[in-house]
Amino acid sequence: MTMSDSMAKSYLAALDAMNRSGPRDLRRNALVQAEEFGSDIEVSDAALRAYLAASSASDDELRNELHIKLAKWDNARPEDADWTAGTGANTPERRAVVLAKLGVELETAQLFGSLFPVHGGDGTVVIAKEWNPWYSEELIRARDFYWSHYANHLRTRRGWDERAITSLHNATRHVVERLSEPTRSEPYQAKGLVVGYVQSGKTANFTGVIAKAIDAGYRLIIVLTGTTNMLREQTQRRVDMELVGRENILRGVDIDSPEALAAVDYQEDEDWRDGKFVEHGCRPADVGKPDIHRMTTRRFDYQSLRQGISALDFDRPHRSKPLNHPDNLLATDARLMIVKKNGPVLTKLVKDLKRITARLHQIPALIIDDESDQASVNTTNPKRWQAGKKSRTTINRLISELLGMLPRGQYVGYTATPFANVFIDPSDAQDIFPKDFLISLERPPGxxxxxxxxxxxxxxxxxxxxxxxxxxxxxxxxxxxxxxxxxxxxxxxxxxxxxxxxxxxxxxxxxxxxxxxxxxxxxxxxxxxxxxxxxxxxxxxxxxxxxxxxxxxxxxxxxxxxxxxxxxxxxxxxxxxxxxxxxxxxxxxxxxxxxxxxxxxxxxxxxxxxxxxxxxxxxxxxxxxxxxxxxxxxxxxxxxxxxxxxxxxxxxxxxxxxxxxxxxxxxxxxxxxxxxTPDLRDAFESVCLDERSFREELELYAAADEDGRPRLTPAEVPPLVSSHGIRPTTAAKMYNAVLVERRGGNISGNIERSSGYPPMSEKAVLERNVDACVPLIAAASELETLSDKGKPSFDALIGTVSHDRMVSVLGELTWATPSTFAPDLEWIRKLGPDVITDWRVILPQQKRGRRASLRAQRPVSLHGRAVDSNDKVRGNSTSAHREVIHNLEVGATTGKLILYPVVDRKREMVAGIVENDPPGVVMAVVLMMPRTVSRLAKTKTSGVLQWRTVDSSKPPYALVDG
Incomplete structure (x- = not known):
C-alpha cells in the first residue's frame, strides 16, 4: 500500500464515521484513522489537495466519496439535522456551514467548490395537501438498504453524477414522504400524480420510490405498465436489474447449478452474464432486511399462482399483532409484481388478492401506475350512466377495485402527458384523481x-x-x-x-x-x-x-x-x-x-x-x-x-x-x-407551448403561504390546460372538462393569444387592427435601452396610456375566433382602479431589419414570424424581451403591454428602407398584469382558465360567453 493509498483510506474512514453525526473536523478524524495504516502517513490539507488534483473524476474512491458526502450535507433538511444551523438546503450558506464543520483550509474549501459545486437546488414542483410528517432522516438511516444500493448502481453502472443522484433523491423523497406511514394505526390512502417529460427517466424515479418505500415498510408493490408486452417486459427487466438484484432473483439457487437455468429468466442476458445486475452482497433477509419476492418475471405477466396462493400471503411472526405493526412489518418480505394494464390479467390479480389470508386492510401497499393517462382514466360518457350509478371502463374499474380492497394502498400515477389525469372528477373517491399531491419533475441534465x-x-x-x-x-x-x-x-x-x-x-x-x-x-x-x-x-x-x-x-x-x-x-x-x-x-x-x-x-x-x-x-x-x-x-x-x-x-x-x-x-x-411534415412541425410546436404553459402554471400554484402551508391543494388547483393548436386529449377523456373564462393569462399575469390572430389573407381585418393600435403607437414616443442582469439589452419605444384607453383599444381588436380573447377582455374590463390604473406600452426595436411607418406614426420595427399552413402567423413573443420587460420597474397598479407589428418572415423587404403602411401586418400583443393581480392570486380570484375540471360535488362554475 502506497502512502497516498493509506492517506486516502484514512480520509475515507473519517468520512464513513460521519454518516450519522454529519460533518466534523476532517483532518483530525483522518489522523485518528491513520493510526491503523502507519504513523508516517501525511494527513494534511496540502496532501489532500495534491491527491485530489491528481485523481480521476470517474473512478477515484476518495474523490467520489467526498462528492457524495458534500452533496448529502448540502441537501440535508434543517429539521432533520441540528448542525445545519437553520441554513437552507443547497445554498452557499449551507456549504459554508459544512466547510466550517469540516475545518478545512481556505485553499481546500476553494478546491472543493471547484470540484464539487453546490447543486442548484431542488427543481421539483410540488402541490400537495398538508400531511403528517413521518419520513424522517432518522428513519431513512435506520432502514436504508434498497435505496443506497440503487443509488450506487446508478452511480457506478450508469454513470450518474452526484448532481443527478441528489436530484433523484429529492424528487423521490417528495413522493414517499406524502404517502401514508405504513405502520400507522388508522389506514389512509394517498393518491398522487408525478409529471415527467417524455423519455426523461420516469422509470428511474418510480424505481427510486419503490426502493425507498420498501425500506420504509411497504410490502406489496404493484407496478401497472402500459398496454403492451414489450413495455411490461422492458419495465420488469429494468426494475429487476437495478433494484431487485441477483440475490432476490436467484432465491438461494447456486448460479452455476442446473437449477439456475430454470429458475433465472436472464441466463441469456448480456448484462446478467457481465455482472451488471445489482448485487446486495448477501440475501437481504440474512441481514434483517426484506427480501423481494417477484410475482412476475421477464417472460411471464401476472398469472393465477400455480405454486399456491401462499406465495402472495404475508407471514406475521407475532400473530397477536396486525401485519402493519412494526414487530411484524419489518420482519416481513416484500412482494413485487409488474403487470400490464390488461383486463384479464388485472382480473386474476384482484381475484387472488381476495383469497390471501393476511387481512388486506393490514397490508401497506404501493400501486405505481406508469403511463397513468393511458387506459387508467375512465372514458365512459356520463350521459349514458344509469341514474345514480357511474359506469367505468374495465381498467379504471379494476384499479378502483384494487384501491377499494387495499385501504393502506397508495396510488401514484406517472405520466409525461397529464391532461387526462387532471380532468378527472376530484369528488369521485373511487377514481384516481391526485387528491394528495401533484408533483412536476425538473427537466434532467443532458x-x-x-x-x-x-x-x-x-x-x-x-x-x-x-x-x-x-x-x-x-x-x-x-x-x-x-x-x-x-x-x-x-x-x-x-x-x-x-x-x-x-x-x-x-x-x-x-x-x-x-x-x-x-x-x-x-x-x-x-x-x-x-x-x-x-x-x-x-x-x-x-x-x-x-x-x-x-x-x-x-x-x-x-x-x-x-x-x-x-x-x-x-x-x-x-x-x-x-x-x-x-x-x-x-x-x-x-x-x-x-x-x-x-x-x-x-x-x-x-x-x-x-x-x-x-x-x-x-x-x-x-x-x-x-x-x-x-x-x-x-x-x-x-x-x-x-x-x-x-x-x-x-x-x-x-x-x-x-x-x-x-x-x-x-x-x-x-x-x-x-x-x-410542415404541418406536424407546427403541431409539435403548439404542443410544446401547451406543455410549457401547464408546467409554468403548476410552478406558480406551488408556492406556500407565509406559514409554510400549501396555498392550494391539487383539488383546488384549476388545471390550466391551454391549447395552442390541437385538443389536449381525446374527447372521451374530456367529458369532465369545460372551457371557462380566462382571467389574466397565468397567475403571474401574462396574456398571449398568439394562436388566435386573424389569417394573413384577411387583409381588411388586419388593417382594422392596425387602426385600432394607433393610440398605442402614438403614445410610445420615448426611445429607451432596456436591460436586465445577464440578459441582452435592446432598444424599445415606450409610453403610457390610461386603463380606459387600453380597454378601448383591446375591445376594437378582431381575432380569428371571437372567443380567443373575449374572456380575457371581460375580466380586464372589470378590474377597478385599486388593481390597475394605467399601462406602459413597449415596442421592442431591432438594430437592423425591416421598419415601417404605420398610419403616419413614428417608424417602428417589423418582426418576422413564420406563417403556418392555415395562413396564420406563428408569432410568439421573444423570451429575452419578456424577461427584461417583466423586471421593468413600474408602479404597483401599472400593467405592461408589449406590441409587436409582425409580418411573414419570408416576405422580401429591404433593410434600412422605411415602408409606409405595408400590407399584411399583424398586431401581436402580450399583456403583463400589474403586481396587484399577483396579490389577487392568493385569494384564488386570478389566473387564466382555458379548460377546467368539473367537481361534481360543487355548483357549476360560471362561464363567460365570449
Missing amino acids: YMGAEDFHDLDSDVPLVDRTFENSKERAHLRLVDDPDSDGDLRRAIDIFVLAGAVKLYRQDRGYPRFKHHTMLVHEAMHTDIHRTTAEQIRRIWDEAGYYSSASHARLRAAFENDLSLVSSALVGELPTPAAFEDLIPYLGEATRRISPAGNPVLVVNSDQDIEQDEVNFDHYSVWRILVGGNKLARGFTVEGLTVSYYVRAVKNADALMQMGRWFGFREGYRDLVRLFL
Missing part, C-alpha cells in the same frame, strides 16, 4: 426534449438562422412529399453516416455505441407497416451503400448537413474533418445495419414478420424500425438517432407520446435528426 427541436422564442430573422443558433435548423428536416422516396432516402443516408460517425468516435476512445436505430412511423395500421418495410428495403437495395456508388450522395449529405451541425454543436467529441475520414467506417456501419441484407425490423402485432431481434437487452441493435403504437408510448427505442415521422395525430397527449426521439443522447446529440 435530456433532449421537445424544446430542443423548435425555435419557440427565437427572434433571429429566418435569413440569419444557423445550425448554431437555431434548433430547428440543426435537428429538423421537413418532408415535402411523404409518398415519394426522396425524403426517406435522405433520412436513411443520414442514418448510415451517423452510424459511421459513431464507429469513428469509438475508435478514438469513446465508449461503445451498443445500439444505433432509426424509427419510421407513418401509420398505426400493420398493412402499411409491411408496405413501408418493403419500400425501405427497395431504397436500401438501390442506394449502393456497399460500394463507392453511394459516395457522391453521402459526401453531399455529410458536407452540407452532418459536418456543419457537428462543427456547430459537438464540443470536444471527435468528429471527422472530411468525408474521406469517414469512408473506412461506412462499410462496417452498413453491415451492422443490414445483417443478411435486411435493414428493417417491423414492430407490430403481426406474427409472421421478423420482430424478435428488437430486444435491446439481448442484442446489439443497429436497424431501421418500422412500427406504430407498440413504439409510440413508454417503450424506449435505444440508440434512436434518426426519426422519420409523418403520422397525423389529433390530440396533444398522443402527439407528444409519439416523440420517441426525446431522451438522452450522450455522445451523439449532434447526429440526431427528425424528418417530419
Whole structure:
C-alpha cells in the first residue's frame, strides 16, 4: 500500500464515521484513522489537495466519496439535522456551514467548490395537501438498504453524477414522504400524480420510490405498465436489474447449478452474464432486511399462482399483532409484481388478492401506475350512466377495485402527458384523481426534449438562422412529399453516416455505441407497416451503400448537413474533418445495419414478420424500425438517432407520446435528426407551448403561504390546460372538462393569444387592427435601452396610456375566433382602479431589419414570424424581451403591454428602407398584469382558465360567453 493509498483510506474512514453525526473536523478524524495504516502517513490539507488534483473524476474512491458526502450535507433538511444551523438546503450558506464543520483550509474549501459545486437546488414542483410528517432522516438511516444500493448502481453502472443522484433523491423523497406511514394505526390512502417529460427517466424515479418505500415498510408493490408486452417486459427487466438484484432473483439457487437455468429468466442476458445486475452482497433477509419476492418475471405477466396462493400471503411472526405493526412489518418480505394494464390479467390479480389470508386492510401497499393517462382514466360518457350509478371502463374499474380492497394502498400515477389525469372528477373517491399531491419533475441534465427541436422564442430573422443558433435548423428536416422516396432516402443516408460517425468516435476512445436505430412511423395500421418495410428495403437495395456508388450522395449529405451541425454543436467529441475520414467506417456501419441484407425490423402485432431481434437487452441493435403504437408510448427505442415521422395525430397527449426521439443522447446529440411534415412541425410546436404553459402554471400554484402551508391543494388547483393548436386529449377523456373564462393569462399575469390572430389573407381585418393600435403607437414616443442582469439589452419605444384607453383599444381588436380573447377582455374590463390604473406600452426595436411607418406614426420595427399552413402567423413573443420587460420597474397598479407589428418572415423587404403602411401586418400583443393581480392570486380570484375540471360535488362554475 502506497502512502497516498493509506492517506486516502484514512480520509475515507473519517468520512464513513460521519454518516450519522454529519460533518466534523476532517483532518483530525483522518489522523485518528491513520493510526491503523502507519504513523508516517501525511494527513494534511496540502496532501489532500495534491491527491485530489491528481485523481480521476470517474473512478477515484476518495474523490467520489467526498462528492457524495458534500452533496448529502448540502441537501440535508434543517429539521432533520441540528448542525445545519437553520441554513437552507443547497445554498452557499449551507456549504459554508459544512466547510466550517469540516475545518478545512481556505485553499481546500476553494478546491472543493471547484470540484464539487453546490447543486442548484431542488427543481421539483410540488402541490400537495398538508400531511403528517413521518419520513424522517432518522428513519431513512435506520432502514436504508434498497435505496443506497440503487443509488450506487446508478452511480457506478450508469454513470450518474452526484448532481443527478441528489436530484433523484429529492424528487423521490417528495413522493414517499406524502404517502401514508405504513405502520400507522388508522389506514389512509394517498393518491398522487408525478409529471415527467417524455423519455426523461420516469422509470428511474418510480424505481427510486419503490426502493425507498420498501425500506420504509411497504410490502406489496404493484407496478401497472402500459398496454403492451414489450413495455411490461422492458419495465420488469429494468426494475429487476437495478433494484431487485441477483440475490432476490436467484432465491438461494447456486448460479452455476442446473437449477439456475430454470429458475433465472436472464441466463441469456448480456448484462446478467457481465455482472451488471445489482448485487446486495448477501440475501437481504440474512441481514434483517426484506427480501423481494417477484410475482412476475421477464417472460411471464401476472398469472393465477400455480405454486399456491401462499406465495402472495404475508407471514406475521407475532400473530397477536396486525401485519402493519412494526414487530411484524419489518420482519416481513416484500412482494413485487409488474403487470400490464390488461383486463384479464388485472382480473386474476384482484381475484387472488381476495383469497390471501393476511387481512388486506393490514397490508401497506404501493400501486405505481406508469403511463397513468393511458387506459387508467375512465372514458365512459356520463350521459349514458344509469341514474345514480357511474359506469367505468374495465381498467379504471379494476384499479378502483384494487384501491377499494387495499385501504393502506397508495396510488401514484406517472405520466409525461397529464391532461387526462387532471380532468378527472376530484369528488369521485373511487377514481384516481391526485387528491394528495401533484408533483412536476425538473427537466434532467443532458435530456433532449421537445424544446430542443423548435425555435419557440427565437427572434433571429429566418435569413440569419444557423445550425448554431437555431434548433430547428440543426435537428429538423421537413418532408415535402411523404409518398415519394426522396425524403426517406435522405433520412436513411443520414442514418448510415451517423452510424459511421459513431464507429469513428469509438475508435478514438469513446465508449461503445451498443445500439444505433432509426424509427419510421407513418401509420398505426400493420398493412402499411409491411408496405413501408418493403419500400425501405427497395431504397436500401438501390442506394449502393456497399460500394463507392453511394459516395457522391453521402459526401453531399455529410458536407452540407452532418459536418456543419457537428462543427456547430459537438464540443470536444471527435468528429471527422472530411468525408474521406469517414469512408473506412461506412462499410462496417452498413453491415451492422443490414445483417443478411435486411435493414428493417417491423414492430407490430403481426406474427409472421421478423420482430424478435428488437430486444435491446439481448442484442446489439443497429436497424431501421418500422412500427406504430407498440413504439409510440413508454417503450424506449435505444440508440434512436434518426426519426422519420409523418403520422397525423389529433390530440396533444398522443402527439407528444409519439416523440420517441426525446431522451438522452450522450455522445451523439449532434447526429440526431427528425424528418417530419410542415404541418406536424407546427403541431409539435403548439404542443410544446401547451406543455410549457401547464408546467409554468403548476410552478406558480406551488408556492406556500407565509406559514409554510400549501396555498392550494391539487383539488383546488384549476388545471390550466391551454391549447395552442390541437385538443389536449381525446374527447372521451374530456367529458369532465369545460372551457371557462380566462382571467389574466397565468397567475403571474401574462396574456398571449398568439394562436388566435386573424389569417394573413384577411387583409381588411388586419388593417382594422392596425387602426385600432394607433393610440398605442402614438403614445410610445420615448426611445429607451432596456436591460436586465445577464440578459441582452435592446432598444424599445415606450409610453403610457390610461386603463380606459387600453380597454378601448383591446375591445376594437378582431381575432380569428371571437372567443380567443373575449374572456380575457371581460375580466380586464372589470378590474377597478385599486388593481390597475394605467399601462406602459413597449415596442421592442431591432438594430437592423425591416421598419415601417404605420398610419403616419413614428417608424417602428417589423418582426418576422413564420406563417403556418392555415395562413396564420406563428408569432410568439421573444423570451429575452419578456424577461427584461417583466423586471421593468413600474408602479404597483401599472400593467405592461408589449406590441409587436409582425409580418411573414419570408416576405422580401429591404433593410434600412422605411415602408409606409405595408400590407399584411399583424398586431401581436402580450399583456403583463400589474403586481396587484399577483396579490389577487392568493385569494384564488386570478389566473387564466382555458379548460377546467368539473367537481361534481360543487355548483357549476360560471362561464363567460365570449
